[in-house]
Amino acid sequence: MRTTPAGPADGAGPATPSQPVVEMSGITIEFPGVKALQAVDLRLFPGEVHALMGENGAGKSTLIKALTGVYSYDSGTVTVGGTERSFSSPAEAQAAGISTVYQEVNLCPNLSVTENIVLGREPRRRGHIDRRASRTRARAVLARLHLDVDPDSTLGTHPIAVQQLVAIARAVDTDCRVLVLDEPTSSLDAGEVAELFRVIRALRDSGVAILFVSHFLDQVYEISDRMTVLRNGQLVGEHRTADLPRLQLVQEMIGRELATLEDLERAAANPVPTDAVPRLSGRGLGRTGALAPVDLDVHAGRVVGLAGLLGSGRTELTRLLFGADRATSGELRMDGRPVRLRSPRQAIAHRIAFSSEDRKAEGVVGDLTVRDNLLLALQARRGWLRPIPRRTGDELVAKYMAALDVRPADPDALLRNLSGGNQQKVLLARWLLTEPRLLLLDEPTRGIDIGAKAQIQQLVAQLASDGMSVVFVSAELEEVVRICDQVVVLRDRQKVAELDGATSSVDDVVDLIARGGRS
Amino acid sequence: MTVSDTRPTAPDPAAPPPAGPGGRRPWQTWLRSTTTGSRTFSVLVTGVLLVVLFGTGSARYENFGSPQVALNLLVDNAHLVVLAVGMTFVILTGGIDLSSGAVVALSTVIAASLLEAGWPAPVAIAVVLATGALLGWLMGAAVHHLQLQPFIVTLAGMFLARGLCFVISVPSIPIRDPFFQSMAQDVVELPGNTFLTYSVFIALAVLVAAVWVLHRTRFGRTVYAIGGNESSAALMGLAVGRTKVGVYVISGTLSALAGLLFTFYMLSGYSLHAIGMELDAIAAVVIGGTLLTGGAGYVVGSLLGVLVLGTIQALISFDGGLSSWWTKITVGVLLLVFVVVQRLTTRRARPGT
């Protein structure tokens, strides 16, 4: 199953590793009302990539934070390099050689890329920070990741994927013996993942122990040597990747057999309306510097995918459709009538909804409950003077929490205490609940486990067949091709092609993205 | 209706964008980076404003343009420069220090009463600075360890310091200490028949030190990081706690130093000195382009902010006919304009995918 390229160092990975560098045993963490971890063990060996697997809310991030001193644990022991340690802050863990990229991008958007990479360990000369050396070091590590960004640019001006890569660059910039990556690939596209894996392999071969979390099984099987599976905060087992068939892994993760994704047949594919007026129709829609003019039709009941690499203009186009940025050219019609979207408010008034890719900055409100977060958009649409009746609200909340399997199933939990994937589900449900006429989804399944992903895809298909129009953006092309009726391929901020979802394959899309089509 | 070509040169879709990331024109890239990427733009605006104000004064009033009037801006506001520098540290972390004006008053009172009691000047100065540092440390510790709102903590600090002034002495205490007198009266002659006081040099030295600390030390970069995103800074393994406490200690110490400079200027210790001075400092910091939410700004901007305030004051006193309340009104209007300008120019740059 492993598809590691042949190389001299490959296969030299230790077959019977000597001594784990990190050994966690019997780790138990209880949050008020939630047993996040119950007696979980984890061993990380030098020169091995270890995948930590489990559904959303299984406890992966919590285990990582227990290791790196963010959370203290109620019982259990952590041994690093043979001695028992208990870190009380991330700084201590870092000093002990454990370098971590947490699930949400945790950097400072106001500082430059260079600063984010070297912060806290800046090279110094004669008592002060040596900026030239900092920049050189940042350049070097960015080059290692083949990441072409200006080290002096402000981090916050870059898209999430670049920020994620910078966070990774920061983590690999140190001489670490343990590298922890919590869903590092959730917003990366295939090329970037390949670069990352190259770096991971190089580190592994130099003896670093790597802990890797991802919901993409292909990636996990490609990169990992060993897996630990968690379910509901409990340890299910540790396996060598080579000995664990996918089906068994999925079973261990979800505790039952998965009705496979293939069940989601494209029987749902909706017929092409021939004469109907499109629900949304853009002609020559563009924005100087962001997107060359694009024509786009979205009919009622259709799911239109936007495919393209990072920086191809996917997000820009959705932002134009939501009025978050103003178009500088072209016109937009809804149901044949011209509309001008100058602000998201106007878009919402036209019953357009937008689920943002940057959930941390633009989406969820951590200090509100799940219930409040869910009802936020609906309430905003009704106007604040007309409160949603308690009963209706409860019903809606219950319905969508069940539909998306939000865990814990407690509407009064604070959102920030939910696992990353569950937060994403809440954000998505918030918009679904408003029953928009046009739903714009930017990376809606980011960080969501395979089971829930299938549910969400099914739900989107269902909503479409009920008459909603959906624009679906995802870096995961399989997903785009699987659920979209129509795929618009973007490249270099231009539309290069439009494909029929039912008859095209991922390879067609990849091909167009790579070649750019003939326009 | 169609602006199809977004590029300056002949469109060749295969060719790489000629300029800037994403094929923007160079000036667009520049504008983007100056308006959103860095705060230099705001500082620039403040600098231009200062020149315009000063130019207006020179054009309207005789003698306004003389070099000494310009230097007097520094002479009369040296204490405010120091205060604003301390405030900048705190605001950069996203906090605020409302106690600094009261600490200035407390410093004048402590200094005057100690000197009156016959203590030597260096000891009195040391006690004043230590008091400021201690107050700052107490407030910083409360903010960090008890996780209280900086606004509330420093408001309490303000009442405490102001109250202590009255405990020490209600009436104003004049100062006759020779060292303080000489600091008040001696000047450094400069070419062109102009002069500066020693306080100005102290203030400028503080400014230079602050620039160095903020931009060239880990402590300084951590200050910015905390203002950018505190929880990220903690996860990045930065010394968040130490730095947060540190900025309040710095602000407290610099407030005490500002108090000393103010004592040199007034030659008296009085509980009702420096009422509302912390707000002048905050205004200067904001006019200087620092974001109240933290993470962005420069101390040099704060210096310019102080000079802008000083120039307005000078304009109004030159006019003679205007009541000094016009200073407040003008500052109020300016503050509003600046916050609006900041809002317009720093709309978060949209990252694109």
Ligand SMILES: Nc1ncnc2c1ncn2[C@@H]1O[C@H](COP(=O)(O)OP(=O)(O)OP(=O)(O)O)[C@@H](O)[C@H]1O
């Ligand atoms: N600070 C907290 N307070 C209360 N509950 C928490 C807290 N942090 C996590 N939890 C709960 O602990 C459980 C495990 O969460 P965790 O974030 O570790 O999941 P995860 O495996 O990383 O999931 P995902 O794949 O979605 O990231 C979840 O039920 C979550 O709601």
Ligand SMILES: [Mg+2]
């Ligand atoms: Mg997680």
